[in-house]
Amino acid sequence: MQNDHKNIFEEGQVLLINKPLEWTSFDVVRKIRNTIKIKKVGHAGTLDPLATGMLILCTGKFTKRINEYMAQEKEYTGTFTLGAVTPTYDLESEPQDFKDYNSVTPEQLQAIAAQFTGEIMQVPPMHSAIKKDGIRVYELARKGQTIELDPRRITIKEFEFTKIEMPVAHFRVVCSTGTYIRSLANDVGKAAGCGAYLSSLCRTRIGAFTLDKSMTMDEAFEWIAKEKAMGNRE
Template sequence: VVNKVRYFLSRRVGNKKLKVGHAGTLDPLATGLLIICAGDFTKRIEEFQAMAKTYEGTIVLGATTPSFDLEKAPDQFFPTGHITPALMDLARTKFIGDIEQIPPVFSAVKVDGRRLYKNARTGEEVELPQRKVHIDTFELLGELRRVVSSGKEAYVASKKGAPIMLHPDYAEGVQIDFRVVCSKGTYIRALAKDFGEAVKSGAYLSRLVRTGTGGFDLKDAWELEDLVRWIGGPQL
């Protein structure tokens, strides 16, 4: 995204050395708000990065994945019949305020100068660092609902199009929507995984949308196609 914006914007203003950057990446399967800074505004990137982030998404309870989301298929399965609204609400409150997180092994966090996801892909084991983050708000939205099932097999739709099988003959997969306001560096995937453990089950993140950064809101953002068209580039 940044390279595309830099290319068309530098052509429009006639400055090949125009600085363009972003104020915080999104996970590979996440969507939503990405703040792009150009020119003198690149000096404010750290300011924007430090702002609280707001996310909405869906947590699937009853299974875990190595990546804590749908980048990898579920590998362990857990009961969910005991999970009640009261249990979820009690678990939710444990994650408000300052908390310690262990980032996903499939993440861009660096250990000894190397990205964790690179170690994960080569099978190299490393000690995962704990990180202190802050959760301002963790709300559960709506009610628990069953994962969409077909016959005796339960599936969830992945961003890449093809459905990922939750587990054959698995009838206990349930999901809940949520909203989180958190500090820079918070891994919502890790929050989903830890929430699953807190309700004595397993969990992973199946959907994530960044809806806000500080005072910037997704509803006011430009789609990439519209931004490039405004800059003067070709239709994507």
């Protein structure tokens, strides 16, 4: 991140942000945009409000790199909770259709993870921003409408359960862009026969960018203030 130009944010910066829980991705963009006082700020890949972790922000001339970053491989960690499902496949909606999960063994879960590793076809969740006939499907879902979404080809490069404390299973996934971890949770639940939903999610890597190199929002504001001060002194 260079600091040799008064308008470094217009010239272009890449900011790695650890998105706070319950913030939308656009909340982060709006806060940064208002702080650096330029309009051209965008993010490279949405994180749901209940997810945390890496969000790449590009400013100024670097916004042209957003598609390049969005296309890169991603890594996630988090938890699936077995024994129920939710309409949104995560905790944005209430768990329902409770089933007994006690017969599901750790060995079965690891075998299910293996089934979903590689190139697979995945149906996106109804509560997503995908458009069908020009309308975002989550808008249809909120009206109680259900439509058939076409499965999409994705690649799950790595998928493992790192700790299993039933009904909660901790996981790590490395996947291609376009993968819905919520859908993966729902599919795992179907395969296990008891249902499952995504109960926590953290994006830990995008391409070569890792979460340990990212800033909290407070750290980002502090860094921006320092860069502005240096620019004003030049």
